[in-house]
Amino acid sequence: MTFFDSRWVDRPAYVTELPGAGLPAGFRAAGVAAGLKPSGDPDVGLLVCDAPNATSAARFTASGVLAAPVVVCQERCRLDALRAVAVNAGNANAATGGRGMDAAAKMQGAGAMVSGVAEDQVAIASTGVIGVQLDADKVLRGLLAARGELSADAASFADAIRTTDAFPKQASLEVALSGGTVRLSAQGKGAGMIQPSFATMLCFVQTDAALSAETADLLLGVCVKRSFDRISVDGQLSTNDMAILMASGAAEVRVEAQTEDEGRFGEALDALLRQLALLIVRDGEGAKRVGRVVVTGGDQGAVDRAARGVANSPLVKAALHGGDPNWGRVVQAVGGALPGSAPLSLDVAIESVEVCAGGTAIPHDAAALADAVAGPEVEYTVSLPGEGADTEVFFSDLSHDYVTINADYTT
């Protein structure tokens, strides 16, 4: 099995996939069952970096409603020097007020205790049901148990952070730099929403390369924008989204700013996060196909709105699900996303088959197009007037299973 299995992500030549879920030097992780998930599955994860001078960077959801763990990370952590992450699944600790903040603080304190690092170097993350108070004692007992299970393999950690994910999402890579080979690994979760949880996306990335905190922040920022910021399962923004990159430096290979190695490491990180993001889309609740919409034009704002409009259109998503080359819905979604812009001269192609030019239907081989949209990945290209701006969004289809998952399981 190949991690880089999407045609939309190229594995850089100097990147090698490693089997299993091995962590880079300087990291240990574990996942245990602490009783937060009714299923009894693993639900508390602990990730520890043993290097005292580790660097880090983090990105968080932009939601106006922030879960307590996000607030704790933003207000009480040295985000450039994180050395541990404590995670729970099964409860998002969101909309839980002062009691939720207390529980998050306890979780951070326990994380510091079991990992032996300062409290402000411990990030915490939660995912699961919202509006229900988190049982901090269960999390604490879970973290204590996880301490005894810490190892250089992240499989149980990747498993513990899952909620509705149909499959775990992780990779372990080697990146050949000029100064030597470094390791890069990541564990992600996210699969849209399931009642009564949130569509939280979490991603934890580790490397044994030595990065300055500034380099880590720059690379993570760019790569998150090109990956997790460019996907949509259902257009919903979570209260809990979080991505954390930690660098132990244990490989004693330094990635300096503005060097070829920085470029290589950045490309490897980019490919890793884009593929993980695509796995989240592919695991979108009930998803059968993944769509990619590429929009070009002269106005970046218009290009962005058009791409989001297509990716979040329930009509486009339902057509994608049905394997239906219904390009009229793409045109309608773009028009709706750009009110007042008529007459809009747009070109549309699906799987490179041109179906609309200058806003007008053009003859095409409908049978060939129908075949082209029956595959697991479907690409839509929209050209707005002008040049210089472009974007892409990856999205899942809208299926019966999405409705079943989100409507039929009533509390």
Next chain:
Amino acid sequence: MTFFDSRWVDRPAYVTELPGAGLPAGFRAAGVAAGLKPSGDPDVGLLVCDAPNATSAARFTASGVLAAPVVVCQERCRLDALRAVAVNAGNANAATGGRGMDAAAKMQGAGAMVSGVAEDQVAIASTGVIGVQLDADKVLRGLLAARGELSADAASFADAIRTTDAFPKQASLEVALSGGTVRLSAQGKGAGMIQPSFATMLCFVQTDAALSAETADLLLGVCVKRSFDRISVDGQLSTNDMAILMASGAAEVRVEAQTEDEGRFGEALDALLRQLALLIVRDGEGAKRVGRVVVTGGDQGAVDRAARGVANSPLVKAALHGGDPNWGRVVQAVGGALPGSAPLSLDVAIESVEVCAGGTAIPHDAAALADAVAGPEVEYTVSLPGEGADTEVFFSDLSHDYVTINADYTT
């Protein structure tokens, strides 16, 4: 059966419902089958006002992609003096380029011929599949046939403008003004989208009151903003939306600006259009329940975005479908609609049961709430900080049938 059957619309005391689909004095209408719908159902409608000094007002979709009939209306009509409307269903004449414009022009010319009014007093409207050339000859033959069927009853007209509508949407009212009683009638269509059509909303309103064109424009503008602008089946904006108010003056009762009668007439029009808008939501593809979200706060822009965010959230809509009082999804949708606004102190109530105060879950009677959300109409109230701004949006649920209708019928 009562037209005003939603608890969210009050019939004004001086408004009386009339049985059937009778038109006000000065209007005649007809609908015929012209072969545009594969089903053979009626698909061409003609509405004529016999009063030479009729006044009118119109509102159109804001989409960046406008159907040819919308362009013709906007560019070639005296929108304050319309005397006829020619409509076809089964083909939206959208994304059809120059040929589509020619077909629309022919349709307007034929409408003028069969109704005996000037071309620039004939509005045209289309709804149905897009990206397929309209067979103008069929429409022309349909309009000729409709001329022979014109009558004071709008039932066949209301039927001919339907696409996926499960039921026709029309009303005939009497409004008691100080100067005498006037009639007010309307025919609407819209039910989300069905492959491969657009989610077009059309509404035609007639009265035998005498209105200045300015008054007609003012009243229609206000009432459209409070009705069709406040509904969402699937968040999709059509290329073809249109609302037209025509006043024949045949009742010889004048509604002067800034009089009590203007207020009464406006209230009647408001109730009429709000109820019609609710019927469109209720007829939303696969819909089982109608939701209303009311948002208050201090910032009108934030209030609007929050309300749209809730109404268009597939998670909220799926929960509405399942009769699931999942208020966490409401909080999440509001937070997602207002990025960067954390910490957001919001209150949420569902059917007057308070579930969240100041952003924090509060204890409530879950069983009572579950009962309350099992009915045909569910109300969500969101209070953002501040005062002075408020809005409401009506929305349908997200059902298996929506997916079936929009995904499973592949071309």
